[in-house]
Amino acid sequence: MVKIFHLSWKGSLLKEKGMKTLFFLSAISAIIVIFSIIFFLFRDAYPIFQKEGVVDFLIGMRWYPTGQPPLYGAFPLIVDTLLVTLGAMLIAIPLSIGSAIFIAELATPRMKAIIKPAIELLAGIPSVVFGFFGLIVLVTWLQITFDVPTGESWLAGSILLGIMAIPTITSVAEDAISSVPREYKEGSLAVGATRWQTISKIVVPSAISGITAAIILGIGRAIGETMAVMMVCGNPTYGLIPNPITNVFAPIKTLTATLGIEMGEVATGSDHYSALFGLALILLIITLIVNILATLILGRLKEKQRSGSKRLPIISFELAKKIKQSLYLFIGIVIIIILLMAVGIIPVICILIIIALMYYSLKKISIKIKQKIAFSIISLSIIIVIIFLGIILAYIVTNGVGALSWEFLTTGPSNLGRSGGIFPSIIGTLYLVAGAIAISLPLGVGAAIFLHEYTKEGIVTKIIRAGADLLNGTPSIVFGLFGFAFFVLYLKFGFSLLAGQITLAFMILPTIIRTTEEALKSVPQSLREGSYALGATKWQTIRKVVLPPAAPGILTGAILGIGRAAGETAPILFTAVVFSNFIPSSLLQPVNALPYHLFTLATSIPGSKENQAGTALVLLLLVIGIYLIAILLRNRFRKNMKW
Amino acid sequence: MTSKDKLIRTETLNLWYGEKQALYDITLGILPNKITALIGPSGCGKSTLIRCFNRMNDVIDKCKITGKIFFHETDIYRPDADAVEVRKKIGMVFQKPNPFPKTIYENVAYGSKVQGITNKNQLDEIVEKSLKNAALWDEVKDRLHESAMGLSGGQQQRLCIARSLSIEPEVILMDEPCSALDPIATAKIEDLMTGLKKKYTVIIVTHNMQQAARVSDYTAYMYLGKLIEFGETKQIFENPKEELTENYITGRFG
Amino acid sequence: MITIYQQKEKQKAGMMIISIIVILALSTIWFSGCVQQQGQSGEAIVLIGRDSTSGTREFFWTYVMGKANFSASLLEKNSNGAVQQTVAQTPGAIGYVGLGYVDSTVKALKINNISANVQNVLAGTYPISRDLYMFTKGNATGPAKEFILYLQSTEGQAIVTQEGFVPLQNTAHYNTSGKTLSGTLTISGSTTVLPIADKAATSFKILYPGLTITVTGGGSGAGISAVSQGTADIGMSSRDLQTSEQGKGLVKYIIGKDGIAIIVNPQNTYAEGLTLAQLKSIYLGDITNWKDLSK
Ligand SMILES: Nc1ncnc2c1ncn2[C@@H]1O[C@H](COP(=O)(O)OP(=O)(O)OP(=O)(O)O)[C@@H](O)[C@H]1O
Ligand SMILES: [Mg+2]
Numbered sequence A: 001m002v003k004i005f006h007l008s009w010k011g012s013l014l015k016e017k018g019m020k021t022l023f024f025l026s027a028i029s030a031i032i033v034i035f036s037i038i039f040f041l042f043r044d045a046y047p048i049f050q051k052e053g054v055v056d057f058l059i060g061m062r063w064y065p066t067g068q069p070p071l072y073g074a075f076p077l078i079v080d081t082l083l084v085t086l087g088a089m090l091i092a093i094p095l096s097i098g099s100a101i102f103i104a105e106l107a108t109p110r111m112k113a114i115i116k117p118a119i120e121l122l123a124g125i126p127s128v129v130f131g132f133f134g135l136i137v138l139v140t141w142l143q144i145t146f147d148v149p150t151g152e153s154w155l156a157g158s159i160l161l162g163i164m165a166i167p168t169i170t171s172v173a174e175d176a177i178s179s180v181p182r183e184y185k186e187g188s189l190a191v192g193a194t195r196w197q198t199i200s201k202i203v204v205p206s207a208i209s210g211i212t213a214a215i216i217l218g219i220g221r222a223i224g225e226t227m228a229v230m231m232v233c234g235n236p237t238y239g240l241i242p243n244p245i246t247n248v249f250a251p252i253k254t255l256t257a258t259l260g261i262e263m264g265e266v267a268t269g270s271d272h273y274s275a276l277f278g279l280a281l282i283l284l285i286i287t288l289i290v291n292i293l294a295t296l297i298l299g300r301l302k303e304k305q306r307s308g309s310k311r312l313p314i315i316s317f318e319l320a321k322k323i324k325q326s327l328y329l330f331i332g333i334v335i336i337i338i339l340l341m342a343v344g345i346i347p348v349i350c351i352l353i354i355i356a357l358m359y360y361s362l363k364k365i366s367i368k369i370k371q372k373i374a375f376s377i378i379s380l381s382i383i384i385v386i387i388f389l390g391i392i393l394a395y396i397v398t399n400g401v402g403a404l405s406w407e408f409l410t411t412g413p414s415n416l417g418r419s420g421g422i423f424p425s426i427i428g429t430l431y432l433v434a435g436a437i438a439i440s441l442p443l444g445v446g447a448a449i450f451l452h453e454y455t456k457e458g459i460v461t462k463i464i465r466a467g468a469d470l471l472n473g474t475p476s477i478v479f480g481l482f483g484f485a486f487f488v489l490y491l492k493f494g495f496s497l498l499a500g501q502i503t504l505a506f507m508i509l510p511t512i513i514r515t516t517e518e519a520l521k522s523v524p525q526s527l528r529e530g531s532y533a534l535g536a537t538k539w540q541t542i543r544k545v546v547l548p549p550a551a552p553g554i555l556t557g558a559i560l561g562i563g564r565a566a567g568e569t570a571p572i573l574f575t576a577v578v579f580s581n582f583i584p585s586s587l588l589q590p591v592n593a594l595p596y597h598l599f600t601l602a603t604s605i606p607g608s609k610e611n612q613a614g615t616a617l618v619l620l621l622l623v624i625g626i627y628l629i630a631i632l633l634r635n636r637f638r639k640n641m642k643w
Numbered sequence B: 001m002t003s004k005d006k007l008i009r010t011e012t013l014n015l016w017y018g019e020k021q022a023l024y025d026i027t028l029g030i031l032p033n034k035i036t037a038l039i040g041p042s043g044c045g046k047s048t049l050i051r052c053f054n055r056m057n058d059v060i061d062k063c064k065i066t067g068k069i070f071f072h073e074t075d076i077y078r079p080d081a082d083a084v085e086v087r088k089k090i091g092m093v094f095q096k097p098n099p100f101p102k103t104i105y106e107n108v109a110y111g112s113k114v115q116g117i118t119n120k121n122q123l124d125e126i127v128e129k130s131l132k133n134a135a136l137w138d139e140v141k142d143r144l145h146e147s148a149m150g151l152s153g154g155q156q157q158r159l160c161i162a163r164s165l166s167i168e169p170e171v172i173l174m175d176e177p178c179s180a181l182d183p184i185a186t187a188k189i190e191d192l193m194t195g196l197k198k199k200y201t202v203i204i205v206t207h208n209m210q211q212a213a214r215v216s217d218y219t220a221y222m223y224l225g226k227l228i229e230f231g232e233t234k235q236i237f238e239n240p241k242e243e244l245t246e247n248y249i250t251g252r253f254g
Numbered sequence C: 001m002i003t004i005y006q007q008k009e010k011q012k013a014g015m016m017i018i019s020i021i022v023i024l025a026l027s028t029i030w031f032s033g034c035v036q037q038q039g040q041s042g043e044a045i046v047l048i049g050r051d052s053t054s055g056t057r058e059f060f061w062t063y064v065m066g067k068a069n070f071s072a073s074l075l076e077k078n079s080n081g082a083v084q085q086t087v088a089q090t091p092g093a094i095g096y097v098g099l100g101y102v103d104s105t106v107k108a109l110k111i112n113n114i115s116a117n118v119q120n121v122l123a124g125t126y127p128i129s130r131d132l133y134m135f136t137k138g139n140a141t142g143p144a145k146e147f148i149l150y151l152q153s154t155e156g157q158a159i160v161t162q163e164g165f166v167p168l169q170n171t172a173h174y175n176t177s178g179k180t181l182s183g184t185l186t187i188s189g190s191t192t193v194l195p196i197a198d199k200a201a202t203s204f205k206i207l208y209p210g211l212t213i214t215v216t217g218g219g220s221g222a223g224i225s226a227v228s229q230g231t232a233d234i235g236m237s238s239r240d241l242q243t244s245e246q247g248k249g250l251v252k253y254i255i256g257k258d259g260i261a262i263i264v265n266p267q268n269t270y271a272e273g274l275t276l277a278q279l280k281s282i283y284l285g286d287i288t289n290w291k292d293l294s295k
Helices: A002-052 A054-059 A075-106 A109-122 A127-145 A154-178 A182-190 A195-206 A208-224 A227-232 A255-262 A271-306 A317-343 A345-364 A367-400 A406-410 A423-454 A459-473 A476-490 A497-521 A525-533 A538-567 A594-604 A609-639 B046-053 B083-089 B104-114 B120-133 B153-165 B183-196 B209-215 B233-238 B243-249 C010-036 C055-063 C080-089 C118-122 C142-152 C154-162 C194-207 C220-229 C276-284
Strands: B008-017 B020-030 B035-039 B063-071 B090-093 B171-175 B201-205 B218-223 B226-232 C046-050 C075-077 C093-098 C129-137 C183-189 C211-218 C234-237 C250-264
Touching: A002 A054, A002 A271, A002 A423, A002 A459, A002 A476, A002 A497, A002 A538, A054 A075, A054 A271, A075 A109, A075 A154, A075 A195, A075 A208, A075 A255, A075 A271, A075 A367, A109 A154, A109 A367, A109 A609, A127 A154, A127 A227, A127 A367, A127 A538, A127 A594, A127 A609, A127 C080, A154 A208, A154 A227, A154 A367, A182 A195, A182 B083, A182 B090, A182 B153, A195 A208, A195 A367, A195 B104, A208 A271, A208 A476, A227 A255, A227 A594, A255 A271, A255 A476, A271 A459, A271 A476, A317 A345, A367 A609, A406 A423, A406 A609, A423 A459, A423 A497, A423 A538, A423 A594, A423 A609, A459 A497, A476 A497, A497 A538, A525 A538, A538 A594, A538 A609, A594 A609, A594 C080, B008 B046, B020 B046, B020 B226, B035 B046, B035 B209, B046 B063, B046 B090, B046 B171, B046 B201, B083 B090, B090 B153, B104 B120, B104 B153, B120 B153, B153 B171, B153 B183, B183 B201, B183 B209, B209 B233, B218 B233, B218 B243, B226 B233, B226 B243, B233 B243, C046 C055, C046 C080, C046 C276, C055 C093, C055 C129, C055 C250, C075 C080, C080 C093, C080 C250, C118 C250, C129 C142, C129 C220, C142 C154, C142 C183, C142 C194, C142 C234, C142 C250, C154 C194, C154 C250, C183 C194, C183 C220, C194 C211, C211 C220, C220 C234, C220 C250
Parallel strands: B035 B201, B035 B218, B090 B171, B171 B201, C046 C075, C046 C093, C183 C211, C183 C234
Antiparallel strands: B008 B020, B008 B063, B218 B226, C093 C250, C129 C234, C129 C250
């Protein structure tokens, strides 16, 4: 009796240790992945840095890798990347924040119940679908409307990226605004503030850290976006900084687009190949900087709001205010000087007069009229957003529905995709996604369990979280390059299903870690304590008590990951996909996938309009369907969450 | 007591949260420069009623109201009445101290600022006066530009009182203002209320029977959304007419 | 008496609305002013070309440009189809694509007064054409050898012609007698050559049912690196080997020719033909407006 007891006790101890090690290993996988990405990018970029010098590579004004002599100057590409992001944010930030305020504060409950999930759904539209719309409709529209030589331009890229970023920024900002405590609002209303005053002076400032996080998320996405910018920005050959810098109709070439265009045909191991990895490294570093800045800003904002800042201020309040004022004055003057140089003196004077007029009339105007104006602008912003997204969806649905048929879904393409169906791409996408989720789900769930159940917050969890955050901010094309260098070349997988699956798995790993952690957090501590009190071990508690109620949350994360993996093009572009009528029978064979099929049809196969729209529609329905399941599941899960 | 004497008067007030009725035919009058206490068991509708007086229920989407509430013989629920103007005259202090995540100064100056006062000296004056009236000035005068979140709970609640005084309302509504505070802080606030009576009309919701007896001039007892009994505090506590009231006051339930 | 009832403030609202309209109007004027500087669309030349790793571009650059740098305003597309599509969409555009990509949506220009078509390439009069290649690691053997033989035969060259490329001269019929092939054959590389290989693979499979053939795109560079690493049996390419790709034991086979057509938008009324020198000036950026062409 005693012996048996002893034995089983030993066995379970071993099991406990084994499980812990296993979870620890999955937790550090995020770090291993991010380090191998950096390592491989650096390894392959090193030759060009050595040859050209890092500084020359960064500030060189021309990108012409196949010229004689070849020129490797990344500067215009960097500037263009920043410009297109800036433009996108100028469009997306006001519209998204307006929409977020509308949904959180102005919409009736019924409106909110429709608009909110709809916006969340739209966040799932694959970027290649946006690119397809941009290439066919937006570019032509710009060209005709503004009577410019070509619509492929900075403006086209910014508009498209802006629209793409809106759903993401809106839903994150809306969450932040909605979670401002009702007490703040009531406190403000109770002293006779209007709704608009309450929103603008209390609610939005209180949500500012969440809103900032939303914006930074949007910036990160915009910088790393490949397919859409590649399809609509024109890509001038050497990389071109618009001249003058405000010329929004100038074609531009971003870092991501350069990678997307040139990576496919470059001779492996050449200087050019190495230079492309250099670009990817720059891209990664830019997103890294954005992430670090974000963490710093958010940290400061939160500190400012929460604590009573017991520290003695270094400078007095009055002085700080004066410094702030002169800083604003300085920034204002700088902006005016820049404008003067860019557009000339007359428009600047006009602008100044307008601003003065607005300032004056706004001061004069009564509080109630201000509220009306503000509410109209806010309602206008959500209307614009709905119109934008509505046009895109309507275009794809009306054009694509004609191509849709049973045959289209079940036969292979013929005549290079101009006729026939998309069966191999559907199957390919399913294979890719299934593999990606099979790899990332255990890893991600394991990592989250380790982070949440096995360790206290400390240096280890901090490092692991930082790794996951970094991975989350890594542009998808960088995953693609890494996959190419590591799986395709180094491990000799070749262009293969397997390489694509693992690359996608790495990309969705952070999503799964995060959602799983959230699900685990929502399981009350008392349940665990109850289980321990009955003598259950840690692993028993996790398996029997913690995981079952967390399962729907984990599932939601998995589905979100599936949706993202199904719509992404850039990570599989150089690792797995080929444009062919081919269904792989082994993991080492290449595949076709829906987003890639659409990309190729839209950019390379003239006369395939009908099948392009059909493919876009199928992809859209697939991804949106997946997201819909995730959202429904999450909403149900939230309701059942009350214990 | 004629209806002319009443500062606030409700007439057959009924209120629904969606399908659920929370107030039934409430008719009562509040006298100026007095403290009126609302008491009753949890969930009987005290907060709901007090929030009707400054139209704070407007914030709740599914809330529907019938009946009338007169303030100075003006119906504040008339379609063209402006809730913002009502709230300027009828201030409110909440159960949980709810200072804004701003500095102490900004918290108190907020109400005046939103009404368009920008002159710094004027604002300084208002802040000082309001904080003095709320008996908080001495404690915070050296840290006006620090975050209000750093204050203790009792200080925060007095700050909220200062905030509502800053716009010089006629009425101050207090929904369980002391329930989150310790006895010393409670005593301070009670003293404060008695002082406020000179200038303001105070309506207070409380669960604390002694508090109601100590500070209030009039008491209303509510039960299940109905107004059971309303009268002078002394009469309600010493000689209640209704059995329900008596049961509650003597602690037989609630 | 207190005033809690709302007062109408229509006047002020009106003022605000007017100033908003004024602002909108002014900014529109300013914006369209900016746009005007862009000049008339359709007259300004929009240069379209292939990406820097494309075989077509390398050929164009060497042959037409004499290795002089392109104008900085050249827009890059990463496939022939993309060039054709952009030219079809953009009134002022000019681009270069394989002959097979010329259709009714674009207009092919005469070069040195010679029309761009297969006959003229065959006759050697059309000036811009290049070879198409298949690469194998070491001399081709087994299925790869047979497939290349098939492509170079009369049957294979018929496909080359069908796809709009220029066939080889003096070919013989392909002879299957007595051969059986099995196993797999992987072909990958140039998107230009892809349509030929795709079709050829289909008919080749009819001759050898036991054989599994995979044809994939990816670009010349990808094809060459695939074959030198052994992940593909045949690499398709629309360009010859670059220095970094030499010395890996790759053997090249020419399977046809490709004429490069210079295409413009059908609405373009300024040009029907160009000289090679004019073409070069356009791509150098010396001529930037279609109107300047006649000068
Ligand atoms: N926003 C709301 N939506 C729906 N029902 C509500 C809402 N607020 C209050 N109620 C309901 O109305 C009734 C009265 O609530 P109220 O908050 O007025 O009670 P109370 O007397 O203030 O209670 P307590 O002493 O606990 O504060 C309760 O049954 C409550 O559940
Ligand atoms: Mg209450």
